[in-house]
Amino acid sequence: xxxxxxxxxxxxxxxxSLRLSCTASxxxxxxxxxxxxxxxxxxxxxxxxxxxxSGVNTFYADSMKDRFTISRDNSQNTVYLQLLSLKPEDTxxxxxxxxxxxxxxxxxxxxxWGQGTxxxxxx
Numbered sequence: 001x002x003x004x005x006x007x008x009x010x011x012x013x014x015x016x017s018l019r020l021s022c023t024a025s026x027x028x029x030x031x032x033x034x035x036x037x038x039x040x041x042x043x044x045x046x047x048x049x050x051x052x053x054s055g056v057n058t059f060y061a062d063s064m065k066d067r068f069t070i071s072r073d074n075s076q077n078t079v080y081l082q083l084l085s086l087k088p089e090d091t092x093x094x095x096x097x098x099x100x101x102x103x104x105x106x107x108x109x110x111x112x113w114g115q116g117t118x119x120x121x122x123x
Contacts, residue, residue: 002026002112004096009117012086020081020117022096030074033099036081037107038092039116045107046092049081050099059104086121093118 008020022034035050049070050059058070069082079096093116102109 002029002098004098004112004114006094006096006114006117009094009119011120011122014087014121014123016086016121018083018086018119020083020094020119022079022081022114024077028074029077029079029098033104034072034079034096035099035104035110036070036079036094036096037110038090038094038119040092043092045095047105047107048094050104051079061105083119086119088121088123091119091121 003025004022006020006022008018010018012018031053033050033052036048037045038048039045047061048064049068051070051072055072060068067084072079083090095113095116097110097113100109100111
């Protein structure tokens with residue numbers, strides 16, 4: 001059974017950068033497409049980015065593709081999300097998960113969610 005643990009969140013000023021990590025334990029995730037989502041208070045979980053098992057193919061929400069970069073290091077069993085030029089509206093809990101079946105843009109297609117890491121951006 002796999003467990004995902006997110007880290008790297010924090011409280012920052014607008015314009016700052018953060019790198020989030022999602023590290024898997026229990027088994028290798030190198031054959032899995034992985035996704036990042038975020039959820040702000042009172043809102044639904046929102047797709048941020050996804051990456052294929054090889055790292056060759058990446059997918060982004062249109063509103064985030066210019067500032068966020070997803071990557072992975074299969075030797076470390078870890079997926080990353082680089083956040084640049086953060087804005088107050090980026091404040092949310094960021095989650096990673098493993099893609100199962102269905103659309104990679106939908107949270108219902110994912111399983112084995114981590115506990116999330118909180119990103120707070122102040123103006």
